[in-house]
Amino acid sequence: MPHVYGNDFGAPERAPELTDEAFAALLADDGRVEPRDPMPEGYRRTLVRQIAQHAHSEIIGMQPEGNWISRAPSLRRKAILMAKVQDEAGHGLYLYAAAETLGVDRADLLDQLHTGRQKYSSIFNYPTLSWADVGAIGWLVDGAAIVNQVPLCRCSYGPYARAMVRVCKEESFHQRQGFEILHTLSHGTPAQKAMAQDAVDRYWWPSLMMFGPPDDDSPNSAQSMAWGIKRFSNDDLRQRFVDMTVPQAEVLGLTLPDPEIRWNEERGHYDFGTVDFTELFEVIKGNGPCNRDRMAHRVAAHEDGAWVREAADAYAAKQVARTEGAA
Amino acid sequence: MITPPGSSTPPLPFSSDYVLGLADDALVSAQRMSWWISRAPELEEDLALANIGLDQLGQARTLLTYAGALEGAGRTEDDLAYLRDDREFRNVWLVERPQTDFGVTIARLLVFATYQAELYAALAASSDATLAGVAGKAVKEVAYHLDHARLWTLRLGDGTEVSHERMQAALDAEWPYVDELFTPVEGALVDPASLRDAVLGRVAAVVREATLEVPDVAPTVGGGRRGLHTEHLGHLLAEMQHLHRSHPGATW
Numbered sequence: 001m002p003h004v005y006g007n008d009f010g011a012p013e014r015a016p017e018l019t020d021e022a023f024a025a026l027l028a029d030d031g032r033v034e035p036r037d038p039m040p041e042g043y044r045r046t047l048v049r050q051i052a053q054h055a056h057s058e059i060i061g062m063q064p065e066g067n068w069i070s071r072a073p074s075l076r077r078k079a080i081l082m083a084k085v086q087d088e089a090g091h092g093l094y095l096y097a098a099a100e101t102l103g104v105d106r107a108d109l110l111d112q113l114h115t116g117r118q119k120y121s122s123i124f125n126y127p128t129l130s131w132a133d134v135g136a137i138g139w140l141v142d143g144a145a146i147v148n149q150v151p152l153c154r155c156s157y158g159p160y161a162r163a164m165v166r167v168c169k170e171e172s173f174h175q176r177q178g179f180e181i182l183h184t185l186s187h188g189t190p191a192q193k194a195m196a197q198d199a200v201d202r203y204w205w206p207s208l209m210m211f212g213p214p215d216d217d218s219p220n221s222a223q224s225m226a227w228g229i230k231r232f233s234n235d236d237l238r239q240r241f242v243d244m245t246v247p248q249a250e251v252l253g254l255t256l257p258d259p260e261i262r263w264n265e266e267r268g269h270y271d272f273g274t275v276d277f278t279e280l281f282e283v284i285k286g287n288g289p290c291n292r293d294r295m296a297h298r299v300a301a302h303e304d305g306a307w308v309r310e311a312a313d314a315y316a317a318k319q320v321a322r323t324e325g326a327a
Numbered sequence: 328m329i330t331p332p333g334s335s336t337p338p339l340p341f342s343s344d345y346v347l348g349l350a351d352d353a354l355v356s357a358q359r360m361s362w363w364i365s366r367a368p369e370l371e372e373d374l375a376l377a378n379i380g381l382d383q384l385g386q387a388r389t390l391l392t393y394a395g396a397l398e399g400a401g402r403t404e405d406d407l408a409y410l411r412d413d414r415e416f417r418n419v420w421l422v423e424r425p426q427t428d429f430g431v432t433i434a435r436l437l438v439f440a441t442y443q444a445e446l447y448a449a450l451a452a453s454s455d456a457t458l459a460g461v462a463g464k465a466v467k468e469v470a471y472h473l474d475h476a477r478l479w480t481l482r483l484g485d486g487t488e489v490s491h492e493r494m495q496a497a498l499d500a501e502w503p504y505v506d507e508l509f510t511p512v513e514g515a516l517v518d519p520a521s522l523r524d525a526v527l528g529r530v531a532a533v534v535r536e537a538t539l540e541v542p543d544v545a546p547t548v549g550g551g552r553r554g555l556h557t558e559h560l561g562h563l564l565a566e567m568q569h570l571h572r573s574h575p576g577a578t579w
Contacts, residue, residue, distance in 0.1 A: 059365075059370065059373075062364060062365040062373070063365050066364050066365045069361045069364060070358065070361060070362070070566050070567060071566060071567065071569065071570050072570075073409075073570045073571045073574075073577075073579040074405050074409075074571065074579040075354075075384065075387070075388050075391075075404050075405060075408055076388075076579075077579055078361075078384060079381060079384050079385065079388070082361055082364065082377055082380060082381050082384065083377075083381060085364050085365070085377065086364065086373070086374055086377035086378065086381070089364075089370055089373040089374045089377065090374060092370055093370055093371070093374070096370070131570055131579075184578060184579060188577055188578055188579075189574060189576075189577050191574060191577075192574065192577055297365070297366075300366075301365065301366045301367065301368075302368075304366075304368070304429075305367065305368020305369060305372075305429065306368075307487070307489050307490055307493065308368035308369070308372075308429050308483070308490070309368055309369060310486070310487050310489070310490070311482050311483050311486025311487050311489075311490030312482045312486065313486075314486040314487045314490075315481065315482040315485055315486040316482075318485065
């Protein structure tokens with residue numbers, strides 16, 4: 001079926017398989033893997049799963065912030081927020097495109113999202129209850145995403161790594177705008193400052209959970225590191241995020257809701273409290289505050305748009321037939 | 328006729344209310360358009376509709392700022408957007424009703440972008456340097472909006488049987504509100520009535536190319552330019568303005 005959007009490069013082509021040994025030798029060379037290079041099937045499957053989950057996170061992530069576009073408190077903020085959420089859609093697009101280079105189809109990946117067979121980042125199952133949450137998402141959630149994603153710019157799979165370079169540049173801008181929202185609020189009226197503190201109180205721990213389970217409880221990490229997909233462990237990245245964020249909270253004049261945060265001279269890092277991962281696992285299981293709403297919103301958009309996509313395909317087919325008829 | 332504050336130049340040949348009408352059309356349209364972000368039929372369309380909404384919002388901001396300056400009471404773009412009630416808004420009814428159907432959104436955009444294309448082309452050649460400057464930039468933006476609306480009208484009109492019916496129904500639903508765009512306005516720099524033939528001619532050509540019919544329905548008695556609106560605008564403003572109004576004097 002012809003499609004109205006984008007380029008049609010024909011049926012997806014799977015790369016030939018490669019033995020683990022030959023692949024290890026290639027990676028030892030720090031060689032980058034490109035779309036039609038041979039690769040082990042497990043590597044391909046892991047990448048598809050990870051890139052798809054990343055793409056799904058971008059498009060589900062449009063919802064919590066999109067929730068405040070209609071109510072943004074100034075026209076300048078409204079414009080910035082619209083541009084930001086539009087960026088998330090753009091990230092989704094290039095990530096689906098990167099996944100498609102591995103021989104899968106965007107429509108199939110979306111189907112897996114809609115039927116719950118593929119996941120998205122659990123952070124987007126938390127609600128945006130106030131305008132300050134838009135700031136907290138930019139500062140903390142995008143901040144955590146950057147810490148996770150900067151190493152992916154050196155990921156062994158070329159299309160994913162290159163997509164990440166652009167995504168990280170834009171995320172860095174998003175993080176600064178989140179910081180600036182909170183800075184304005186925390187230096188505003190007492191009600192605005194309270195709004196900012198409440199948002200940080202609610203988003204701090206879920207942001208720390210974005211780095212995944214602790215290293216000793218992360219089943220896929222070792223293989224991903226061996227394959228050059230993952231460069232640093234979950235706990236290392238979490239520590240890096242805390243070290244980066246604590247001084248920024250001081251500049252904001254906001255308190256991070258963890259009494260155990262203190263500088264550890266010996267380690268050269270901030271110590272922090274224990275993350276309650278039982279909550280994370282509940283959210284992953286589907287019992288977070290917004291899981292059902294996010295999926296219902298996403299599925300409704302897809303189903304309500306079916307007649308439009310069908311029309312576009314039918315029109316494109318007619319155009320092809322007309323061109324051929326005229327030739 | 329008004330005189331800009333602190334100026335000894337002759338009165339301008341148009342009113343600040345006229346500029347407010349242009350601004351409010353763009354602002355209210357942007358507010359409706361932004362509803363689609365995360366709800367579009369395809370990811371590419373989330374991007375496109377967000378982009379169109381952003382363009383409209385950008386036009387609204389410049390025009391509101393200018394309307395505030397012409398008024399001379401020190402009102403900013405945010406004062407005008409957030410602190411006026413519906414009776415003070417000057418937009419047409421076409422842009423203020425909900426648009427949660429993709430066909431309706433495209434039908435409305437086809438009409439509105441064609442209208443804006445003709446309007447901004449005329450303003451770009453007008454005697455007022457500020458409006459000519461705003462319009463000169465906006466005319467390029469709405470050319471893209473119009474192209475987008477035209478292509479979707481063709482796809483939906485000449486797509487499947489279902490889409491043909493839905494697109495025709497959407498045009499029928501929007502058509503009673505088209506006429507208000509051309510109602511004469513006091514203090515207009517470009518007489519809206521002068522745009523009628525060109526706009527309707529261009530829209531009709533696209534509608535026919537899409538195998539659809541130009542609706543034959545009587546226009547609704549609109550009153551947007553005089554501050555009389557549908558029931559829908561109050562809800563739109565309640566949502567848009569509530570946070571800003573809940574914190575009087577705050578900076579965001």
